Amino acid sequence: MFIFDAHLDLAMNAMEWNRDLTWTVEAIRTSEIGMSDKPDRNKNTVSLQAMRCGNVGLCVATQIARYTKKTNPLPGWKSPQQAWAQTQGQLAWYKAMEDIGEMVQIRNLTELNAHLSLWGTAKEKKPIGYILSLEGADSIVSLDYLEKSYEQGLRAIGPAHYGPGTYAQGTNGEGGIGIKGKALLKEIERLGLILDATHLNDECFWETMKIHNGPVWASHNNCRTLVDHNRQFSDEQIKELIDRKAVIGIALDAWMMAPNWIRGMSTPRGLDVSLHIMIDNIDHICQLAGNxxxxxxxxxLDGGFGTEQCPYDLDTIADLQKIPNMLQQRGYSTEDIENIMHNNFIRFLERTWK
Incomplete structure (x- = not known):
């Protein structure tokens, strides 16, 4: 089944982890044997080849670069200009992948329909379609830079990531969006960008929902009812997103899937973190929505973690093909499963870009 993955940090892996994503997953793992600078070395799950193997033909691919002020303990760049430059390097990598036929940027409905048609008919090697998204807006030096990004193909943006941000407060952050955040939301709406509600802390989430009138989705977010942490959405937040015709992408980071996960100590098998928990999250949202x-x-996947912190029954991204059968076993019809695996996000784009 064709799969739309609404959140992959492909350029981050290429530019910061120094992974050649044109290699196989196995080749990347082999190249990282003996490396210890990051906990997921030799444990990656994503490559462009693995995406093709799993029929993951379309994704939302990120630019990401945090600007950290002196009081912020999180890792990041020391100035917004440096953060901007990092996102530009990531964009250059996407463009280089386009130059060799590995990827293709999708910016509008015409390009979307052409890409879906290609993946539905062509037998030869096909490029991975990507919709460019910015995860955390700290690299937007001023609002003029957001328009520059739009001209470069940016089509979605999450105002915050982890902790305090320039425009909004993210996971574990405190406070609201402030004057700069409200101005950013107006510009997002003017440009017709998709607002990604993922990572907004509760106060910023509800402020944003009150004042923002443009399209909203959540690219990678799970349910607080199942894991009680502010990184997840409460049922009230999920219902708000449902009312706004949003789509929520379910994530596979194990600490978001197991309520008692301890970073660096817990293991997926030890806490029985499998793809079935993804189905639990999917089902919970469906029950809240009534559809x-x-x-x-x-x-x-590979968003700063690998097989040490994702479902134990997933070795590479191609294993997402296990999900349709698991949904079928839960009583979901073929049409339901197609909606979950790709059609819901595609229809969202059709509404937004028409």
Missing amino acids: VNHVGIGTD
Whole structure:
């Protein structure tokens, strides 16, 4: 089944982890044997080849670069200009992948339809379609830079990531969006960008929902009812997104899937973290909505973690093909499953870009 993955940090892996994503997953792992600078070395799950193997033909691919002020303990760049430059390097990598036929940027409905047609008919090697998204807006030096990004193909943006941000407060952050955040939301709406609600802390989430009138989705977010942490959405937040015709992509980071996960100590097998928990999250959103129209796949695979912190029954991203059968076993119809695996996000784009 064709799969739309609404959140992959492909350029981050290429530019910061120094992974050649044109290699196989196995080749990347072999090249990292003996490396210890990051906990997921030799444990990656994503490559462009693995995406093709799993029929993951379309994704939302990120630019990401945090600007950290002196009081912020999180890792990041020392100035917004440096953060901007990092995102430009990531964009250059995407463009280089386009130059060799590995990827193709999708910016509008015409390009989307052409890409879906290609993946539905062509037998030869096909490029991975990507919709460019900015995860955390700290690299937007001023609002003029957001328009520059739009001209470069940016089509979605999450105002915050982890902790305090320039425009909004993210996971574990405190406070609201402030004057700069409100101005950013107006510019997002003017440009017709998709607002990604993922990572907004509760106060910023509800402020944003009150004042923002443009399209909203959540690229990679799970359910707080199942894991009680502010990184997840409460049922009230999920219902708000449903009312706004949003789609929520379910993520595969184990600490978001197991309520008692301890970073660096817990293991997926030890806490029985399998793809069945993804199905639990999907099902919970469907029950809240009363239909299957507001949930999809947003794995965040290789988003700073690998097989040490994702479902134990997933070795590479190609194993997402296990999900349709698991949904069928839960009583979901073929049409339901197609909606979850790709059609919900595609229909969202059709509405937004028409």
